[in-house]
Amino acid sequence: MAGIGKTRFGALADRDLRSLAVEAGNKALSDAGIVPEEVQAFYLGNFAGPEFTSQNHLAPYISTALGMAGIPSTRFEAACASSGAAFFHAFLSVAAGVYDTVMVMGVEKMTCQPNPRVTEILCGAGDCGPGGEMAAGSTFPSLFGMIARRHMHEFGTLREHLAAVAVKNHANGFLNPDAQMRKVITLEQAMNGRPIAEPLNLYDCSLVSDGAAAVVLRASHLCGPDAVAVLGAAQASDYVALDRKPSITTFPAVREAAFRAYAMAGLGPGDIDFAEVHDCFTIAEIVATEDLGFVERGRGGFAAFEGETGRAGRIPVNASGGLKSKGHPVGATGVAQICDVVRQIRGGAGEMQLDRHGVGLAQNLGGSGATCVVTILGEPSRGEGRVL
Amino acid sequence: MAGIGKTRFGALADRDLRSLAVEAGNKALSDAGIVPEEVQAFYLGNFAGPEFTSQNHLAPYISTALGMAGIPSTRFEAACASSGAAFFHAFLSVAAGVYDTVMVMGVEKMTCQPNPRVTEILCGAGDCGPGGEMAAGSTFPSLFGMIARRHMHEFGTLREHLAAVAVKNHANGFLNPDAQMRKVITLEQAMNGRPIAEPLNLYDCSLVSDGAAAVVLRASHLCGPDAVAVLGAAQASDYVALDRKPSITTFPAVREAAFRAYAMAGLGPGDIDFAEVHDCFTIAEIVATEDLGFVERGRGGFAAFEGETGRAGRIPVNASGGLKSKGHPVGATGVAQICDVVRQIRGGAGEMQLDRHGVGLAQNLGGSGATCVVTILGEPSRGEGRVL
Numbered sequence: 001m002a003g004i005g006k007t008r009f010g011a012l013a014d015r016d017l018r019s020l021a022v023e024a025g026n027k028a029l030s031d032a033g034i035v036p037e038e039v040q041a042f043y044l045g046n047f048a049g050p051e052f053t054s055q056n057h058l059a060p061y062i063s064t065a066l067g068m069a070g071i072p073s074t075r076f077e078a079a080c081a082s083s084g085a086a087f088f089h090a091f092l093s094v095a096a097g098v099y100d101t102v103m104v105m106g107v108e109k110m111t112c113q114p115n116p117r118v119t120e121i122l123c124g125a126g127d128c129g130p131g132g133e134m135a136a137g138s139t140f141p142s143l144f145g146m147i148a149r150r151h152m153h154e155f156g157t158l159r160e161h162l163a164a165v166a167v168k169n170h171a172n173g174f175l176n177p178d179a180q181m182r183k184v185i186t187l188e189q190a191m192n193g194r195p196i197a198e199p200l201n202l203y204d205c206s207l208v209s210d211g212a213a214a215v216v217l218r219a220s221h222l223c224g225p226d227a228v229a230v231l232g233a234a235q236a237s238d239y240v241a242l243d244r245k246p247s248i249t250t251f252p253a254v255r256e257a258a259f260r261a262y263a264m265a266g267l268g269p270g271d272i273d274f275a276e277v278h279d280c281f282t283i284a285e286i287v288a289t290e291d292l293g294f295v296e297r298g299r300g301g302f303a304a305f306e307g308e309t310g311r312a313g314r315i316p317v318n319a320s321g322g323l324k325s326k327g328h329p330v331g332a333t334g335v336a337q338i339c340d341v342v343r344q345i346r347g348g349a350g351e352m353q354l355d356r357h358g359v360g361l362a363q364n365l366g367g368s369g370a371t372c373v374v375t376i377l378g379e380p381s382r383g384e385g386r387v388l
Numbered sequence: 389m390a391g392i393g394k395t396r397f398g399a400l401a402d403r404d405l406r407s408l409a410v411e412a413g414n415k416a417l418s419d420a421g422i423v424p425e426e427v428q429a430f431y432l433g434n435f436a437g438p439e440f441t442s443q444n445h446l447a448p449y450i451s452t453a454l455g456m457a458g459i460p461s462t463r464f465e466a467a468c469a470s471s472g473a474a475f476f477h478a479f480l481s482v483a484a485g486v487y488d489t490v491m492v493m494g495v496e497k498m499t500c501q502p503n504p505r506v507t508e509i510l511c512g513a514g515d516c517g518p519g520g521e522m523a524a525g526s527t528f529p530s531l532f533g534m535i536a537r538r539h540m541h542e543f544g545t546l547r548e549h550l551a552a553v554a555v556k557n558h559a560n561g562f563l564n565p566d567a568q569m570r571k572v573i574t575l576e577q578a579m580n581g582r583p584i585a586e587p588l589n590l591y592d593c594s595l596v597s598d599g600a601a602a603v604v605l606r607a608s609h610l611c612g613p614d615a616v617a618v619l620g621a622a623q624a625s626d627y628v629a630l631d632r633k634p635s636i637t638t639f640p641a642v643r644e645a646a647f648r649a650y651a652m653a654g655l656g657p658g659d660i661d662f663a664e665v666h667d668c669f670t671i672a673e674i675v676a677t678e679d680l681g682f683v684e685r686g687r688g689g690f691a692a693f694e695g696e697t698g699r700a701g702r703i704p705v706n707a708s709g710g711l712k713s714k715g716h717p718v719g720a721t722g723v724a725q726i727c728d729v730v731r732q733i734r735g736g737a738g739e740m741q742l743d744r745h746g747v748g749l750a751q752n753l754g755g756s757g758a759t760c761v762v763t764i765l766g767e768p769s770r771g772e773g774r775v776l
Contacts, residue, residue, distance in 0.1 A: 018517070042625075050439055056512030057467040060625040060758040064632070070644055072623035073759070074473045075465040079445040085462045089477060096484030124444030129406070235460035237430075237448040244452075256458055370448040371461070 001228040001377065002101075002218040003032025004339040009211035009327030010180040017053050017109035021062040024212035024332075025105055029066075032216035036067035039216070040099040043090040044075045045083025045106040046331035051121045053109055062105070078235075079125035080280065082106065083213070084334030084364030084373030088235040090217055091375075095230070100219045106336065107212035108329035118208055122330070125367040127241035141205060141281070143242050143368045145197035148283035151249045152199070154298065157286065159199055161301025163190035165282035166203040166324060168310050173321020175351040180207050180327030204282040209327035213336035220380070228342045231359065232265030232376040234258075240370040249298075251369030254291035258363070261374040262293075269293030272315065272376070273356040274344060276337040278365035279322040285309075288363055289317060292374070311354065319344065319352050334364035334373060341377050358382055389616040389765065390489075390606040391420025392727040397599035397715030398568040405441050405497035405598075409450045412600035412720075413493055417454075420604035424455035427604070428487040431478040432463045433471025433494040434719040439509045441497055450493070465719075466623075467513035468668065470494065471601070472722030472752030472761030476623040478605055479763075483618070488607045494724065495600040496717035506596055510718070513755040515629035529593060529669070531630050531756045533585035536671035539637045540587070542686065545674065547587055549689030551578035553670035554591040554712060556698055561709020563739040568595050568715030592670040597715035601724035608768070616730045619747070620653030620764040622646075628758040637686075639757030642679035646751070649762040650681075657681030660703065660764070661744040662732060664725040666753035667710040673697075676751055677705060680762070699742065707732065707740050722752035722761060729765050746770055 005027025007020050021044075029036060042063040050056040059073035076086035083106025090104045110118055119139050126143065128134045133143065151157045167190050173179040185203065193201030220229070236256035242248055262268055269292060277292070279285035286300035294315045295303040303309055309317035320326050320340040323333060341360035343349045349357075359378035365371070393415025395408050409432075417424060430451040438444040447461035464474035471494025478492045498506055507527055514531065516522045521531065539545045555578050561567040573591065581589030608617070624644035630636055650656055657680060665680065667673035674688035682703045683691040691697055697705035708714050708728040711721060729748035731737045737745075747766035754760070 016517070048438060048444060050436060050509075050512045053516075054512060055516045056436060056465070056509075057514070057628055057755050057758060059466060060755075061515070061628045063625060064627045064758075069626050070624055070640070072473075072476065073466075073625040074477065074623070077444070077463040077465055078447060078461075085460075088460065089462065092481060092486050093484070096481070096486050098480050098484050121438075121444075124438045124442060126445070127449070128441075128443045129404070235462070236458055237451060237461040238457050239452045240445055240449045252458070367445050367448075370445060370452075 001215060001230065001342055002223050003028045003216035004342050005031055006178060006213040006336055006339050007211050008178045009209045009329060011111040012210040015210060017049060017055065017107060018062055018065055020109065020210060020212040021105060021107040022065050024214040025066045025103060028103065028214035028216050034101065034216065038101050039068050039071060039103050041071050041093065041102045042068055042073040043086040043102060043104040045086035045334055046075055047077060047079055047082045047108060048121050048124065052113055078371040079366030080330045081334055081364045081366030081371040081373050082331045085235055085371065087335055087338060087375065088233050088373050091230055091233045094217050094219055100222055102217050103214060104217060104335055105212065105214040106332035106334055108331035109210045110208050110329060111210050133241055133243060141197040141200055144281040144283055145200045147248050148199050151283060151286065154249055157301035159191060161305045162204055162282040163187050164305040165279065165285050166190040168304065169279060169318050169322040169324040172311065172319050173325025176321045176326055179321045179325050180209055181325050200281060206280045206323035206328040209329040211327060211329035211332045213332050213339050215335055215338055228345045228377050229380040230375065231267065231378050231382060232261035234260035234264065235373045238370050240367055242368045249287060251287065251291055251372065253369050253372040254288060254363065257372040257374040258292050261376050265376045267359065267376060271359055272361045273359050274316040274319060274354050275361040275363065276320060276340050277317055277363045279318055279324050280328060284365065285317065292363060316354050319354055337362040337364060338375055345377060345379065389603060389618065389730050390611050391416045391604035392730050393419055394566060394601040394724055394727050395599050396566045397597045397717060399499040400598040403598060405437060405443065405495060406450060406453055408497065408598060408600040409493060409495045410453050412602040413454045413491060416491065416602035416604050422489065422604065426489050427456050427459060427491045429459050429481065429490045430456055430461040431474040431490060431492040433474035433722055434463055435465060435467055435470045435496060436509050436512065440501055466759040467754030468718045469722055469752045469754030469759040469761050470719040473623055473759065475723060475726060475763065476621050476761050479618055479621045482605050482607055488610055490605050491602060492605060492723055493600065493602040494720035494722055496719040497598045498596050498717060499598050521629055521631060529585035529588055532669040532671055533588045535636050536587050539671060542637055545689035547579060549693045550592055550670040551575050552693040553667065553673050554578040556692065557667060557706050557710040557712040560699065560707050561713025564709045564714055567709045567713050568597055569713050588669060594668045594711035594716040597717040599715060599717035599720045601720050601727050603723055603726055616733045616765050617768040618763065619655065619766050619770060620649035622648035622652065623761045626758050628755055630756045637675060639675065639679055639760065641757050641760040642676065642751065645760040645762040646680050649764050653764045655747065655764065659747055660749045661747050662704040662707060662742050663749040663751065664708060664728050665705055665751045667706055667712050668716060672753065673705065680751060704742050707742055725750040725752060726763055733765060733767065
């Protein structure tokens with residue numbers, strides 16, 4: 001991991017998709033200390049650029065603006081895990097020796113559409129077929145609302161537990177200068193937000209955002225001794241429709257991706273110092289901490305409430321503020337999480353810096369668990385020698 | 389190349405996107421003699437499924453319906469070269485030893501939208517930015533109309549030459565049972581079609597289609613002695629906007645992809661027995677035959693008119709009927725071309741079968757030359773030992 005670059009996330013009315021992408025790409029090149037001509041392939045994660053902005057064929061549209069005409073330039077789509085999927089495929093190529101130097105980017109420009117249309121576009125990540133969940137009137141907030149209610153029913157999770165995740169991530173995001181929403185909230189505020197899809201209220205939902213993030217991945221012989229290594233990475237899939245899952249309070253694709261990434265790294269959940277997980281909704285963070293093995297199944301809400309996932313806790317989760325506070329430009333989120341993990345490992349996370357930051361994990365989810373990408377990063381010495 | 393499978397192409401009102409995809413996928417599995425559980429990763433090429441059908445997150449939506457839940461399932465988008473790009477990345481993964489068995493598929497369902505909306509969606513493959521070609525009122529027929537006029541001006545290409553490509557591809561498509569349009573036309577008919585974007589008329593334009601195609605790629609130790617080998621493959625990119633090109637009668641991305649694919653195969657244009665090229669318009673076939681090195685620059689129109697690219701000619705091009713006659717479900721086209729090449733090499737192309745069929749080339753273009761994928765296939769003995 002030779003270089004990282006991110007734009008600010010937010011409702012950036014004066015910025016178009018390509019200008020965000022170019023800013024993130026140039027920052028990553030500069031951070032890696034390379035020129036565009038050294039990049040051998042371009043991997044773009046973008047969920048719904050054509051629907052948000054009318055522009056399709058985005059990979060060469062962006063890579064040529066960065067001075068990289070000629071090389072393979074390809075867009076990867078896997079819903080909100082689009083740039084996680086782009087990263088996974090880029091990692092495979094470099095690890096297998098196909099390329100020495102590649103760029104992976106995620107970008108999304110969402111705020112150019114009115115909110116009802118944004119919700120409709122996001123529904124495309126679920127089952128829109130005849131008789132499917134979306135045809136029945138679901139949206140992603142309502143699907144995750146059902147997951148939350150079921151989690152409460154099965155495990156005794158309380159409304160306060162969901163609120164505790166929101167309070168934590170807002171407090172963390174307050175320390176992040178790039179976050180969309182830098183606003184500390186109280187448990188009382190988080191309990192009493194405007195209802196969205198009960199039991200979820202406004203404070204349980206992530207944001208509609210514009211933003212981009214990029215990384216430069218290089219083979220280890222081209223990296224300096226302080227480069228951050230990819231210790232493990234995996235992508236897994238499952239049914240798109242929530243009603244096809246035997247249980248809606250655990251995601252097999254997350255467990256499968258985590259299992260494979262841990263196996264590649266030769267590490268287990270107990271070896272992870274901190275994590276950025278996909279908190280598109282507060283309940284999603286709770287389920288993720290369980291599926292990743294940080295807490296026992298059913299204990300995720302209690303753990304958040306008791307501070308185990310706080311900055312000073314046993315396993316800090318979303319020290320960046322998460323999607324909740326940092327923002328969630330969907331196609332950008334996977335690579336943005338990886339940038340945040342790299343900054344922590346390097347010790348350069350400023351006010352967000354954690355004490356223990358040797359090994360970090362990023363978990364990027366698509367839809368209601370149909371795609372998951374898990375990436376484990378760390379100082380090269382921390383892995384089992386399978387680093388790049 | 390262990391197995392291939394295609395649906396019929398056409399305006400298939402009774403078929404949705406997923407049923408086409410599942411048909412092609414099951415045919416490829418059956419042709420390869422494997423079960424879904426043996427597939428380790430799924431590579432889907434699709435250009436604009438979300439805009440045509442509202443359904444996004446298409447890779448797990450399809451792979452789970454084929455019985456492949458769990459594995460990495462990812463959609464690749466590179467305009468009309470989407471499934472060519474998916475194939476290229478799948479090939480790299482198998483060649484580099486990451487996977488032993490993968491499925492690559494291309495699918496598009498276009499006829500569910502009215503024609504003006506189809507044209508608008510296709511415009512997304514060009515530059516839709518402020519001041520760009522599409523904002524100025526261009527469409528793809530008008531861009532390729534400009535290319536045709538410039539080619540006439542520079543090289544003396546005649547209207548009859550464009551018509552000769554249409555006549556040839558219609559005659560070839562008449563022999564293809566899966567083709568959308570099985571209709572022989574005369575040179576006079578082809579000269580006098582309804583004007584679309586002068587000098588292009590109706591007979592110079594490919595079709596709006598529904599369809600899917602799939603292949604199973606396996607490492608060579610898992611393939612039988614009659615498997616077809618990937619001898620060379622490359623993907624290249626260029627500016628999306630046609631006005632950014634120094635010349636509009638040659639595509640640098642095609643020349644670059646061809647150069648790299650020939651180098652990987654250790655072959656040159658003279659070693660290619662036949663080719664499937666991306667004739668989205670007749671002029672595109674003419675330019676492709678030049679950029680691939682089959683004829684000298686500027687000679688493409690003359691060569692077609694003189695029969696050099698006919699079934700009985702020196703280098704048969706689009707013996708399947710091409711996009712012109714077979715149909716052009718955009719995201720499916722790249723893999724469909726590869727299926728057609730494999731059928732010829734196996735000697736199983738029925739009435740379309742060519743006499744010389746040892747080494748075939750497929751060229752898949754995105755936009756007006758912003759993406760190109762070139763794949764060279766052949767009997768394993770024909771390459772330089774770099775086969776899988």
